[in-house]
Each structure stands twice: as C-alpha cells, then as structure tokens.
Amino acid sequence: MNPEHPVLSPPDLNPGLVELIDLVADRQRADFGHMASDLKSDGSLITACDRWSDATLVEGLARLFPGEGVLSEEGDKTVPKTSAYWVVDPLDGTTNFAAGIPYWAISIARFEAGRPVLAVLDVPPLRQRIVAIRGQGAWRNGRLLLAPSGQSHPAGCASLCSRSIGVLQKLPNQRFPGKIRLLGVASLNLVSVAMGQTISALEATPKIWDLAAAWLVLSELDCPIRWLVRSPESIDAGSDLSAADFPVLAADRPETLARFMPWADALVA
Template identity: 30%
Template sequence: MNYELLCSKVIAITRLTGNFIRKEAMAFDANAIEYKGLNDLVSYVDKNAEKLLVKNLTKLIPDAGFITEEETVNTKGKTYTWIIDPLDGTTNFIHGIPTYSISIALYEEDKPVIGVVYEVNRGEMFFTFKGGAAYLNNKEIRVSANANLSQSLLATGFPYYQFDKQPQYIQLFTEMMQKCHGLRRIGSAAVDLAYVACGRFDAYFEYNLNSYDVAAGAYLVQQAGGKIMNFAGGDEFLETREILATNGKVTDEILTTIKKYFH
C-alpha cells in the first residue's frame, strides 16, 4: 500500500466535503437540528457530509470497514477500517461559531496508517501517513519544545453529559489553570489534537470521547513527536475514552495532577 498516495486522495475527498459544509453553513437554519441525546446535537449537514465521505472513501478501498459518528454505515473491515467524524464541532457549527473540522483516520490491522484533520473555516489541512511525518498544508509540523508547564497553553473539553465526574473535573480545571498560561476549550477534539501536533497547544486532555473524535488527531500528535495516553498513563485511550496528548515534555506533571482526581 502506498500510504502517501492514498493520503493525497483522502485529502482531496476531505476538501470536497469541506466545500459542502462551508456552503451549507451560509444558509443553515438552526431549526434543522436533531437531538441524539442530552446536549448531543446533529443536523442534516453532519449526515450528508458523512454519506459523501463514505461514498468516496469506499472507492479507494472497496472492502474497508467504517466506524462513523452518524452511523450511516458501520462495518468492521477485515484489514482496513476508516474511522470518521464528518463534522467534529457540531454545536459550534449550529451556533455559527467557526471552529469545526472533518476527522478521518485509516486503521490497518488495528494500527493507524493515515490521519487527516481539516479545520474547515481556516482551510488548514493537517495530515500524516505511515512512513511520513506530520504536516499542515504540506509543511512539516512538530509538537512544541516547551518543557515548563508554567509556560504552557493547554486545551480541554467540558463534559456535556455523564455529569457524575463533573465535580472532580472542575477541581482538575482549577488546579491546571493555576499551573499554566491558560486553559482553552475550542469545541472540537480533532482540532485540539491537531493544535498539539503543530505546537499551538502544549497538551490537551478530555474524557468521554469516542474513537471518531480522536483517532486521526491522536495519530497526528504521535507522528509529530508527541505522546498519547489515557488518564492512567496507558495506551488504551480509545477503549477507556480518556485522552491526554502532550508534547512529551510536560507529560509527567500533567499526568500526576490528573491522577489526583481520576483513577
């Protein structure tokens, strides 16, 4: 498999889907939203973008499976599986806040081989592939070199359900805000991870995420020289639905703080 060539084709498909999302955003009616659960929003834009992605990605690898957020299709492939979020940051999109993305990962035998995150409004294409580096619009990117948490900018996400963990999460926020330059909540996990990969954020942490939220972004961070783990410091971040992404230099202090409130 020529992963670089395949990645270039995925990028073209991603741009096509991004054009559709941008067009729909111009005339989107908030009355078109649906609720999948408490504070869990979806629109026809998410669903149609996913169908467009599935249709075109299937042409690249006809026997590949799919794990998708909107479940327009959900099948496990024998060798290859696409893990996609057609619109990561739906709540931002619905409210007209211009930070949302398309996230696409390809797994081969349960290992990532391609990761693409497209921040739609800024036109920033983050991508990586097995055997290559991590890139932003064809320029190689690396995680930050900052080794001091006190000089770090961090990102997180706020829980919008599973509020049973909210008290300790707020305690964690409080401590982390006192130890760094600031704590940001953008509203798209894929973008948060891409920003860690290119050094804008020094670290990112969040819980209660799904594979399609983080699969592509996590691979970007790893390929850019960063570290990915769960709140216990293990590799099973997809299974435990907890993720800590860092530049590798501020990991210990952040992980120690997280463990005070989780595990």
C-alpha cells in the same frame, strides 16, 4: 501500505481522496450559518450537514477503497472486520458549527492492525489540512510540521474539554499549570498539542472518531499520550464503540505530561 491500494505518499494524497474531502469541506462552508440542529439520543447536536457529510464520506471511501470497512460517527459504529478500515468524524464540533462559531473539523483516519496509518484533519473555516502518515511525519497545508518538544511555548496554553473542566474543583489547592482554553472540538484540541498551539490537552469522553486522526498526528510528532482508562489500540473487530470513551491526556513532551498527570488522575478517580 497494502500495495493493491493507491499509494498515499506525503504530502500528496490519493487524488480521489483529496477531491472527496474538498467536496465535503466546500459543502460545510456553504451550509455554515444556515443549519438548524436536532438533539441526538446522547444529548449531542446533529445537523443535516452532519448527516450529508457522513453519508458522502462513507460512500466515497467505499468507492475509492473497495473492500475496506468504514466506522463513522453518524453511521456504523462497529469496528470493521476488514484488515484495513477507516474511522470518520464528518463534522467534529457540531455545536460550534450550529452556533455560528467558525471552528470545526473533518476527521478521517485509515487503520491497519488496530492503529492509524493515515490521518487527515481538515479545518474548513480556516482552510487548513493536516495530514500524517505513520512513520513518515505530519504536514499542514503541505508544510512539514516539527515536533513541539523542540519549540518554546511561552503562552503555556492547555486545552480542557467541557467535561474535564471539573478537575479544577477536585484539586482546589493546586494551581492548574497552564492557561486554560476550551475550543469545543476534541480532534483539534488534541492536535493543537502536536502543532505547538497548546502544551497539553485533557479530554474526558472522546470517542474513537474524535481521536483517530489526532492520535496519529501526535504520535508522528513525538507527543506523549496517556490513555487514562483504556487504550484504543487493537480493539477487537466487531466491537461496538458507540458508547466507548477513551479519556486521554496528551502533552508536548514527557515533563509536561508528568506536570499535568495529577489533573488527569483526578478526572478518572
């Protein structure tokens, strides 16, 4: 961490950052069930709460960490040219939020040298906050998370997104090696692997703001990740990521990754 910026020591975050996330999470819980939605140009949904959350987080981060750029889903989608910058998804799971399904997340990650070094995934309806710091570990509500490779997973659940489920038709003669779950929140689908809730997650079209925080949580808990088309590592400053997808397969351990690779390969074939 750059010493001129506030120290972010696990599991205690900068108080201003905690206050900012609390403010947005409280507003989202208050707005839940009362928001009409509109269609964006890409066909995805957006609500007034998305816009307010994005503006509040972007303005708050700029105030707390002056000189560090911000890339956000509803704002500037170009990679900042500052040495450190933030990637924000203010409300991942807008379709759930708008439909009255209580499962969505606030995703925030701080990048240095093209990789996340701090991640916060807040799940307002569950009042859960997952924090990861590069090289130091990951926590949920202040309790240290353990690598899923050291745990048993008898349920064998695997997460697919709505755009990746088509791989089942591409391999009709092979039995999918997991009990399928579609939860509708890319960041939480990926991080569910790190928390031991699922054994793998296959995402067809995640954007950088969908995966930024989950990427660090997965890395800190030794979960193997396979970028299927391109890697988000060290993207050039000034790159426009508004239309950039990063298809990815994440797993709880290397042997699980190998078992799911045929479906990952089919996704991008």
